[in-house]
Amino acid sequence: MAKRRGYHFALLVYFLMCTAQELAASRAGYEYIVEADAWLRLHIVPATWSDARLRCHLEGGVLASPTTTAIATAMSAMMADSKMTTRFVFIGVHALISKGDFMSLDGVPLANLSIRWREWEPNNVKNNEDCVTIDGAGEANDVSCDSPHPYFCRKETAKMTVNKCGTTADGYKLEPRTGSCYKLHRLARNWHRAAMACHAEEAHLAVINSNLESQVLKEIFAAVPNNVIKSGDPNFAFVGVWDWNEHGEWLTVFGESLPEAGFDGWSPNEPNNAGGQEFCGSIKRDGLLNDYPCLIRLPFICEITPK
Ligand SMILES: [Ca+2]
Ligand SMILES: [Ca+2]
Ligand SMILES: [Ca+2]
Structure with missing residues (x-):
């Protein structure tokens, strides 16, 4: 009997731990990415790149880029789980400041980002592709900043205290x-x-x-x-x-x-x-x-x- 009670108690503790973890893992639309010690939010309502950047900034974060393999993996998983009807999301990589010089808002050089260009990209169609999307496989394409796409915001753990x-x-x-x-x-x-x-x-x-x-x-x-x-x-x-x-x-x-x-x-x-x-x-x-x-x-x- 005592053994079974112990088993039930262990089950209860396990259940409470799972619930607590779940609560800790999701806050204000953000999910905690353990491997990166960062919080990611996928905004599924498409926005222009400028509006996406502003929205993330106003949330206390940054329009996110796949700066590490852990973040790239988390982004792919979140895109797969989402109800998005489009395959492409904006990331924080842009060439708005110096045309052709793609850089990330996180300050990580393009060469160090966990992305690879799709075949034939970047192709700067009509000389108007200064922003970048990725698909679920993490492949990048330069696109117009003005056509709306879903996007990721990223916040540091220090800014997630309620x-x-x-x-x-x-x-x-x-x-x-x-x-x-x-x-x-x-x-x-x-x-x-x-x-x-x-x-x-x-x-x-x-x-x-x-x-x-x-x-x-x-x-x-x-x-x-x-x-x-x-x-x-x-x-x-x-x-x-x-x-x-x-x-x-x-x-x-x-x-x-x-x-x-x-x-x-x-x-x-x-x-x-x-x-x-x-x-x-x-x-x-x-x-x-x-x-x-x-x-x-x-x-x-x-x-x-x-x-
Ligand atoms: Ca008035
Ligand atoms: Ca392109
Ligand atoms: Ca009031």
Whole structure:
């Protein structure tokens, strides 16, 4: 009997260990590659090379290349396991800086990468193939940077620690009054790029759900004075309000009307659609809403709403 109990206990320990390992092996879409001590994420939604590079960068990583045999092997395995409908993925190898001189974003020379060119490649079709894809066998092809492909991001283990806001991104602070975490990005981006930056940090552009949250955002903005904003107009910050291209109706990034979301306090004389191009939502330093051109870059505030 005691023997059987011991056996059951061993089984339970084994099960718990497997579960723990599984949890440790997958985080924020990334899988841990033991042999490389690195984390890889396969983004299966195709993007242009530039957008892929930016997305990985905003996630705190780099558009990955098969820098070692271990990573090349892991990439092939992840591509085989994925639901991708295409055979090719972008890697971080490019010749955008000096035409014809392929290099990796990781700083590894092409000759040392674990890839080989497919037959007849690189062929620089129409003098427009400055980016590189690999297929499941790791064979490389130079391709146009503008046609979208899935891609791999890579993060170092040191950047994978989950903080109490539930993200691996730094700079988020829990605000007890609303229960949300916030981060003000001082480097300005246009509204859609700002939304992308928040999403890359497992957050969303801040949605104001109460007068109190408006006050909280006002204080967060006030804590970053004009001269600390790195670019863009320091008196505005993008938030999660958009007209969804239906000019005149303002909704949150979750599609709720502002009264439904719980806050529709516009700054005096706003929304004024100044210049006829103000279709994205920001706050002024008074914490109240203002319409602003989507394509002009502003600092912005991301929010992580507790689950
Ligand atoms: Ca080619
Ligand atoms: Ca909120
Ligand atoms: Ca305005």
